[in-house]
Amino acid sequence: MLNQLETIVQTAHAELPQLTTSEALIAWNSQYLGRKGEIPVLLRRVSELPKEERPAFGQRANELKQTLEAAYEAHSQAIKSAELAQALKMGALDVTMPGRKMARGRLHPSTQTLRRIYQIWADMGFQIYRSRDVETDEVNFQMLNFPPHHPAREMQDTFYTTNHELLLRTHTSPGQIRAMREFHPEPIRVILPGMCYRNEQITARSEIQFHQVEGLAVGHNIRFSDLKGTLINFVRRLYGANRATRFRASYFPFTEPSAEMDVECFLCDGKGCRLCKHSGWLEILGCGMVHPNVLRNGGYDPEIFSGFAFGMGPERITMLRHGIEDIRYFWANDLRFLQQF
Numbered sequence: 289m290l291n292q293l294e295t296i297v298q299t300a301h302a303e304l305p306q307l308t309t310s311e312a313l314i315a316w317n318s319q320y321l322g323r324k325g326e327i328p329v330l331l332r333r334v335s336e337l338p339k340e341e342r343p344a345f346g347q348r349a350n351e352l353k354q355t356l357e358a359a360y361e362a363h364s365q366a367i368k369s370a371e372l373a374q375a376l377k378m379g380a381l382d383v384t385m386p387g388r389k390m391a392r393g394r395l396h397p398s399t400q401t402l403r404r405i406y407q408i409w410a411d412m413g414f415q416i417y418r419s420r421d422v423e424t425d426e427v428n429f430q431m432l433n434f435p436p437h438h439p440a441r442e443m444q445d446t447f448y449t450t451n452h453e454l455l456l457r458t459h460t461s462p463g464q465i466r467a468m469r470e471f472h473p474e475p476i477r478v479i480l481p482g483m484c485y486r487n488e489q490i491t492a493r494s495e496i497q498f499h500q501v502e503g504l505a506v507g508h509n510i511r512f513s514d515l516k517g518t519l520i521n522f523v524r525r526l527y528g529a530n531r532a533t534r535f536r537a538s539y540f541p542f543t544e545p546s547a548e549m550d551v552e553c554f555l556c557d558g559k560g561c562r563l564c565k566h567s568g569w570l571e572i573l574g575c576g577m578v579h580p581n582v583l584r585n586g587g588y589d590p591e592i593f594s595g596f597a598f599g600m601g602p603e604r605i606t607m608l609r610h611g612i613e614d615i616r617y618f619w620a621n622d623l624r625f626l627q628q629f
């Protein structure tokens with residue numbers, strides 16, 4: 289039995305240095321030293337020996353086993369450090385390598401323009417009033433002096449809901465009524481930004497949704513000169529102090545008189561180019577004195593109060609500013625477009 293043990297231990301010793309991985313080491317261990325390994329199995333058979341041989345066998349067996357275990361430990365340490373060295377080499381970090389660029393979110397070009405507009409009006413004492421996107425026909429049209437079959441409704445093709453009384457606002461002007469009813473009888477200086485919707489053919493020049501920023505001032509003795517002065521001031525803050533502006537007579541049912549405001553083309557400085565269609569001027573907003581009927585619908589007595597209103601399109605302003613030729617880019621969510629801003 290002792291011979292048998294010596295042979296096994298010898299073989300085990302001989303195999304050990306050939307093992308190079310921890311897997312092989314584990315297999316070796318369970319073959320020889322594990323609970324069902326060859327050596328423990330043999331040692332359990334000590335009872336088969338005559339009684340007087342047992343102590344000598346036991347002593348020798350323990351010696352052999354301990355040296356084998358020590359050899360195993362030593363080799364196991366060697367393999368572990370070799371494997372660690374290898375892992376470090378494979379996962380080596382080149383700390384001088386330039387980092388990968390993180391994709392960074394940014395503000396939508398319309399949001400950027402909106403925020404500039406808010407800032408300028410805030411500096412001039414106008415607060416933001418948010419009105420609803422879903423409006424009634426009454427507030428979107430009738431209260432603004434568009435009777436049911438008024439031809440001016442044709443200017444704003446409308447998305448109605450199924451009940452035909454509710455619609456998606458076609459402009460931010462219904463917010464004038466909502467603001468007046470809320471602020472009455474106080475004087476008002478607000479801007480009303482928001483999304484507007486029109487049931488139109490989508491083309492490079494028109495979208496079915498777009499922003500507007502409406503403005504409304506109501507108070508005592510507000511005159512057309514206040515409208516002009518305030519809007520000229522706004523345009524100078526937006527486009528620079530030397531930009532020329534002009535007002536052209538226009539028509540809106542809810543303002544009287546009404547005007548459109550042009551700014552001297554900032555691409556050609558008024559000389560005429562493709563952007564301004566060789567007129568030297570860019571149209572940027574509609575405006576006018578709040579119509580007496582509209583004041584009345586908002587709860588203000590037109591004998592005591594007067595006011596002005598205006599409405600501008602941030603997408604149009606952004607397009608002019610950056611030379612964007614197609615309004616469809618704004619909601620197409622094409623990163624190649626958005627990342628330019």
Ligand code: PHE
Nearest residue numbers: 459461574575576597598599
């Ligand atoms: N609501 C008008 C439009 O959508 C713009 C406007 C607003 C004109 C306020 C005058 C006063 O075209």
